[in-house]
Amino acid sequence: MLAAQRRDLLLDRLRRDGRVVAKDLAAELGVSEDSVRRDLRELAAAGLCQRVYGGALPVSPAIADYAGRRRVEPASKERVAAAAARLVEPGGTAIIDGGTTALAVVRALPLDLDATVVTHSPTVAAALVDHRDVEVFLLGGRLFKHSLVTCGAAAVEAAQAVTADVFLLGVTGVHPETGLTTGDADEAAMKRALSRRAADTYVLASAEKIGAASRFAVLGLDEVTAVVTDAAAGSPVVRDLVAAGVQLIR
Numbered sequence: 001m002l003a004a005q006r007r008d009l010l011l012d013r014l015r016r017d018g019r020v021v022a023k024d025l026a027a028e029l030g031v032s033e034d035s036v037r038r039d040l041r042e043l044a045a046a047g048l049c050q051r052v053y054g055g056a057l058p059v060s061p062a063i064a065d066y067a068g069r070r071r072v073e074p075a076s077k078e079r080v081a082a083a084a085a086r087l088v089e090p091g092g093t094a095i096i097d098g099g100t101t102a103l104a105v106v107r108a109l110p111l112d113l114d115a116t117v118v119t120h121s122p123t124v125a126a127a128l129v130d131h132r133d134v135e136v137f138l139l140g141g142r143l144f145k146h147s148l149v150t151c152g153a154a155a156v157e158a159a160q161a162v163t164a165d166v167f168l169l170g171v172t173g174v175h176p177e178t179g180l181t182t183g184d185a186d187e188a189a190m191k192r193a194l195s196r197r198a199a200d201t202y203v204l205a206s207a208e209k210i211g212a213a214s215r216f217a218v219l220g221l222d223e224v225t226a227v228v229t230d231a232a233a234g235s236p237v238v239r240d241l242v243a244a245g246v247q248l249i250r
Contacts, residue, residue: 006031007039014049014058018211018237019177021055050213052178060172060181060212074104076206079230081105083249084168087202087228090114092165095194096124098149099170101204103127109134118162120150120190137162144187151186156193167198169224173213174205176240179221181214188216200225202249211237221246 006029013020022036029036040056043049049056081104088094088109096102098121106117106127114133119125125138139162141155169191173181180203182188195201201224210231221227226247231238233250242248 003035003039006035007043010036010039010043010056011048014056019055019057020049023054025055050173050215052213057173057175057178057213058211060183060214061208074100076208076230077101077104078108080204080206080228081108084202084204084228085109087166087168088113088115088117089165092116093118093163095119095162095164095167095198097121097168097170097191097194097204098124098147099204101206102168102170105168105204106131118164120155120159120194121148122150123148142186144184146184147187149187149190151184151190155190159190159193159197162194162197164198165200167195167201168204169195169201169218170204171214171218172209174203174210174221174227174229174241175213176221176237176244178213178217180218180224182216182218183214185216188218191218195219195223203227203229205229205231207231210235210241 010020022033026033026036040051044051047059050059077100080101084105085108093116095118102124106124111131113131116135117128118137120139125136128134128136139150139155139158141150142152144151171180171182203224205227207230210229226249228249
């Protein structure tokens, strides 16, 4: 089998099985593990998979730039947002992450909601202008232009002054093995800092993020309250998440 054919097979297996184990595939094809690992490195360099120990996982489409992510599964994000918006209770304080799903959550909030929202996303803050009874606190810091959120030491320090009921967390990958991941190390650190300031953390996970992985760990699945998703209940990854004790909000 030519190298190009092997790479096509690897991509097919990622789509079908949700993972590739280098040792198993090498034995199946009668090639060395080094050959499979080299193929995976090339696929990862092209942005087509996420390498992990022993093999690879599907790469998340949510690592595209902000404009690109707005075009990824908008209906799925709206379904997740509608469920997540109900977690923001009147009179409560919610931290809302940045990203396109978080923005959809804001649009799903009732215009007469009386609550406090803390965010490190200028776009989320601006979208709350018409919610007259929502008090908005925007955390400052270095603007990470890829996701249009503030990150870095100043933003993490500002987060220390916050105490909230819930944190609606956006990630790019939710996987039973790798947990919750995202594409930038500073952004991952900011998400962890925000999670520590809330009593409960809920993950915003539209269907394309379930079973995908990105480079940097955010939190373990046991460190969040629940995952809000519209992914098919019968999918193997969803079954694995449930078996691992993850609470899902449909």
